[in-house]
Amino acid sequence: MAPTTANKELRSSENLVVKDPFFGFLRRKVTAKQILPVMTGQVNPFNKTSFSAAYKSILDSRKKLPVFGQKHEFYEMYSNNQVLIMVGETGSGKTTQIPQFVVYSDLPHTKGKIVACAQPRRVAAMSVAKRVAEEMDVSLGKEVGYTIRFEDMTDPGTTFLKYMTDGMLLREAMNDPLLQRYSTIILDEAHERTLATDILMGLLKSVIKKRPDLKLIVMSATLDALKFQKYFGRDSDNLAPLFKVPGRTHPVEVFYTQEPEQDFVESAIRTVLMIHRAEEPGDILLFLTGEEQIEDACRKIKLEADDLLNQDPDLVGPLTCYPLYSSLPPQQQQRIFDKAPSPRTPNGPPGRKVVVSTNIAETSLTIDGIVYVVDPGFSKQKVYNPRIRVESLTEQPISKASAQQRAGRAGRTRPGKCFRLYTEEAFMKELEEQSHPEILRCNLANTVLELLQLGIKDLVHFDYIDAPAPETLMRALELLHYLAALDDEGHITPLGSLMASFPTDPQLAKMLIVSPEFKCSNEVLSIAAMLSVPNVWLRPPNQRREADAAKALLTVPDGDHLTLLNVYNNYMQNAHIKNWTWDNYLSARALSQADNVRTQLLRIMERNDLDLVSIDDEKKLYNGIKQALVCGFFMQVAHKEGEQGSYLTVKDNQVVALHPSCGLDVQPEWVLFNEFAFTTRYYIRTVTSIKPQWLLEHAPTYYELGSFQDGGMKRALRALEQRRVVSGGGGGRKAKKQKKFA
DNA sequence: GAGCACTGC
Numbered sequence A: 001m002a003p004t005t006a007n008k009e010l011r012s013s014e015n016l017v018v019k020d021p022f023f024g025f026l027r028r029k030v031t032a033k034q035i036l037p038v039m040t041g042q043v044n045p046f047n048k049t050s051f052s053a054a055y056k057s058i059l060d061s062r063k064k065l066p067v068f069g070q071k072h073e074f075y076e077m078y079s080n081n082q083v084l085i086m087v088g089e090t091g092s093g094k095t096t097q098i099p100q101f102v103v104y105s106d107l108p109h110t111k112g113k114i115v116a117c118a119q120p121r122r123v124a125a126m127s128v129a130k131r132v133a134e135e136m137d138v139s140l141g142k143e144v145g146y147t148i149r150f151e152d153m154t155d156p157g158t159t160f161l162k163y164m165t166d167g168m169l170l171r172e173a174m175n176d177p178l179l180q181r182y183s184t185i186i187l188d189e190a191h192e193r194t195l196a197t198d199i200l201m202g203l204l205k206s207v208i209k210k211r212p213d214l215k216l217i218v219m220s221a222t223l224d225a226l227k228f229q230k231y232f233g234r235d236s237d238n239l240a241p242l243f244k245v246p247g248r249t250h251p252v253e254v255f256y257t258q259e260p261e262q263d264f265v266e267s268a269i270r271t272v273l274m275i276h277r278a279e280e281p282g283d284i285l286l287f288l289t290g291e292e293q294i295e296d297a298c299r300k301i302k303l304e305a306d307d308l309l310n311q312d313p314d315l316v317g318p319l320t321c322y323p324l325y326s327s328l329p330p331q332q333q334q335r336i337f338d339k340a341p342s343p344r345t346p347n348g349p350p351g352r353k354v355v356v357s358t359n360i361a362e363t364s365l366t367i368d369g370i371v372y373v374v375d376p377g378f379s380k381q382k383v384y385n386p387r388i389r390v391e392s393l394t395e396q397p398i399s400k401a402s403a404q405q406r407a408g409r410a411g412r413t414r415p416g417k418c419f420r421l422y423t424e425e426a427f428m429k430e431l432e433e434q435s436h437p438e439i440l441r442c443n444l445a446n447t448v449l450e451l452l453q454l455g456i457k458d459l460v461h462f463d464y465i466d467a468p469a470p471e472t473l474m475r476a477l478e479l480l481h482y483l484a485a486l487d488d489e490g491h492i493t494p495l496g497s498l499m500a501s502f503p504t505d506p507q508l509a510k511m512l513i514v515s516p517e518f519k520c521s522n523e524v525l526s527i528a529a530m531l532s533v534p535n536v537w538l539r540p541p542n543q544r545r546e547a548d549a550a551k552a553l554l555t556v557p558d559g560d561h562l563t564l565l566n567v568y569n570n571y572m573q574n575a576h577i578k579n580w581t582w583d584n585y586l587s588a589r590a591l592s593q594a595d596n597v598r599t600q601l602l603r604i605m606e607r608n609d610l611d612l613v614s615i616d617d618e619k620k621l622y623n624g625i626k627q628a629l630v631c632g633f634f635m636q637v638a639h640k641e642g643e644q645g646s647y648l649t650v651k652d653n654q655v656v657a658l659h660p661s662c663g664l665d666v667q668p669e670w671v672l673f674n675e676f677a678f679t680t681r682y683y684i685r686t687v688t689s690i691k692p693q694w695l696l697e698h699a700p701t702y703y704e705l706g707s708f709q710d711g712g713m714k715r716a717l718r719a720l721e722q723r724r725v726v727s728g729g730g731g732g733r734k735a736k737k738q739k740k741f742a
Numbered sequence B: 001g002a003g004c005a006c007t008g009c
Helices: A032-039 A053-062 A066-080 A094-106 A122-135 A166-175 A195-210 A222-232 A264-278 A291-311 A330-337 A400-408 A424-429 A445-453 A470-482 A494-500 A506-518 A521-531 A541-554 A560-573 A588-607 A618-633 A692-698 A712-727 A732-740
Strands: A009-011 A017-019 A083-088 A114-119 A144-148 A151-153 A161-165 A182-187 A215-220 A242-245 A252-256 A283-287 A319-324 A352-357 A370-375 A378-385 A390-397 A416-420 A637-641 A646-649 A655-658 A670-678 A682-689
Touching: A032 A066, A032 A094, A053 A122, A066 A083, A066 A094, A066 A242, A083 A094, A083 A222, A094 A114, A094 A122, A094 A161, A094 A182, A094 A215, A114 A122, A114 A166, A122 A144, A122 A151, A122 A161, A161 A166, A166 A195, A166 A445, A182 A195, A195 A215, A195 A222, A195 A445, A215 A222, A222 A242, A222 A400, A252 A400, A264 A283, A264 A291, A264 A352, A264 A370, A291 A319, A291 A352, A319 A330, A370 A400, A390 A670, A400 A416, A445 A470, A445 A494, A445 A506, A470 A506, A494 A506, A506 A521, A506 A618, A521 A560, A521 A588, A521 A618, A541 A560, A560 A588, A560 A618, A560 A670, A560 A682, A618 A670, A618 A682, A618 A692, A637 A712, A692 A712
Parallel strands: A083 A215, A083 A242, A114 A161, A114 A182, A144 A161, A182 A215, A252 A416, A283 A352, A283 A370, A319 A352, A370 A416, A655 A682
Antiparallel strands: A009 A017, A144 A151, A378 A390, A637 A646, A637 A670, A646 A655, A670 A682
C-alpha cells in the first residue's frame, strides 16, 4: 500500500491554524529522527492538546528503557517488513513501548484502523493499557483502551491502540476472519504458547498473505525466537527478521544440589531455613505445586523459624511466611506485597519475608524485593489422554525455560541467588527445553469448533506451530459430529455455527440451545454458568465438618447439577445478606463470576432468539433440565455395574467411582457426569441421575445398540428399546428438532 | 472419603 501523508494542518479550538505535529510523516516510513521532536514537543499529536507536566517526567523515565535506545533499529525493521519477531527479556519495556512506537509510524487513526496488542492475561491487558494511556497523556478508554471478557474499555472511532486478551482477539476473528479493523497486530508473550496464541499465530500466518497491508509483530522472551522466525519465514531458508532488545535485570547466581533429593518439600523447607540463618537480608520465594503442599510448608517454616528466633535472637531475625495460589482470596494474595517484618530489637538482625507459591509467581505475579529463589523443579501440569478422554493434573518436572524464568525472579531489584534442588546434570540432561504448549495438553473440542467456524476446513493440515496429536483432533471431531455440530462430511452445520457463538464447551452450548424446548432455559443458563466457573465450595482444613454440613443444606439429592442451580438461586435471593456466602462456606468470587457468565450467556441466547422460559412444577422442571443435560452430555454417561458402587462409562468402558463430593443420596443405575478425572483413582464429578430412555430418545445415533460391547449396559438398553417399540414412545419431538437445524 | 497448577472466551 502506498504511504500517505498525514493531514497538513488542523484548526485548534481558537481557530488558529497550527502545524500538525505529524506534518511530513510518511505512514510506515517514519524514522526515529522524525519522532523524537514530536514526542518531546508541546502538543500531543494524537489529541492536539498540550502535553501535561506529568507526560514529560514519564517520558524521561521511558527514555531509560533499553528498548528506547533501539528506536532507530526498530523503525527501520518495521518499515521494511510485514512480519517482525521481537525478543525482549523482562524489564526491556517491550509491552509498553513497542505498541507506542508502532502507533507513531502506522498512524492508525488516519486510516480508521486500530493497533492491537494481545496478552495472555486479563490483568496484564488492563494494567498495561492504563500505564500506556498515562505515558501517551490520553484518557484510558479513549485513544488507548483495552478489551477483555466482560469489559470493553474502548471508544469505537476514537481508540486506535487497544490492549486485549488473546482469547478476545480470537473471538473477534470468528466474526471477521481477516481482522480488517486492525492495521498492526502485536502478539505479546508468545513464548507462553497459550492455546489462543497458538491458534492466532496459525490464522495470522495465512491472513498476512491475504492482507499485505496488515503488519504483525510477535513478541517473546529469548528462548523460542528461532522457532517463531522459522514459522513466519517466507520459506525454510528465509527466517522472519528478528529485533532483539536486552533486558534490565540483575545477575542471579545458580546453585545445584550434589545429589538428587528424595523429598523435595522437606528439602525445600531446609533450604529456606538455611538461607534465613546464613544469607544476607533479602526475601525468599519458594516454588511448590499445590494448595495443600503450600499451606503445610508455610506452617512448618513458621514453626522452625520461631524456634530459631527463640534460640538465637542475636543471630536470626523474625520471619513471616505467606502462601500464594490462585484460589486464595484476593485480600490474602495482597499480603505477599507486605514488607518483611522489622527487627525484634532496634539493632537486631533484620526480618525476612518468605513467599511459598505455585506457578502463579512464575508468570502472572511479580513480587519485587525477592533476592533468593528456591526451586525444587516441579509443577502441576494438565495432561490430556485422548484415548479415554480424560484430563488430569499431575506433578511433573518443569522445563529448562521454566527453571530460568523462576531463577530470574531473584534478580528484579538486585543481584540474587537461586537454589535448585536438583543436580546440574539433571538440569542439563533430564529437563526438556520448553514446556509443552497447551495445544498438546488439552481437549480440543472447543478449539476445533472455533476453527471450523473460522472457515478452516482441513484441521489436520492446518499450519499449527506445533500440531496436536491426531487422536486428539479425531476425538474432538467425533464429539462435534455426535452433537450434530458437524455433518457427515465434516462441515459445520447451522447448529454448529450457533454453538460456536457461545464461549463455552460445545456440550454446554448444545444444552443451552435445546433448553427452551424443555421449558427450562432459565435454569439451564444458571447451571451452565455454574459449570463454567471454579469450584464454589470452600472447605477450610480446620472447618471441614462445618463446611460439609452447610453444603448438605443446599444439596438436591437428585443430582449435583440441580444442587448447583439451587446454590445459584439461593445466592441471588440472599445477595442482600451480608456474609451469606461466607456463612455458607461458598466462594463469593466464583459465584459473582457465575453471575457475570450467566449475563453474557443470556445475551447470546437473546441475540439468537432462544427464549428464556421456565415452569412452576418442580418435578417437570427437573426432568426438563435433565433432558437438556442429556442432549449435551450423552457421551458422559455411566451405568452402575454390580452392587459395589462402581460404574462403567458408556462405550469407553472405564471403571469409575462417584467422587466423594457427590451429593446423590442413592446410587442410581444411570448417571450423567460433568467431569471425568484421574487422581488417586478414576472419578466422575458433578453427577446427576437420568432416565435411560432419554438417551435413546435424544441421542439415538450414539446409542445405536450395534456399537455397544456385550454386557450389563447393552442388556439394559436393549430391554428398554424393546419396551419402547411395544409402547411406540419417543420419536415425534425429536423429528421436529432435527428439522429445525437441518 | 477426596483435592483445584494456571490462563481464557
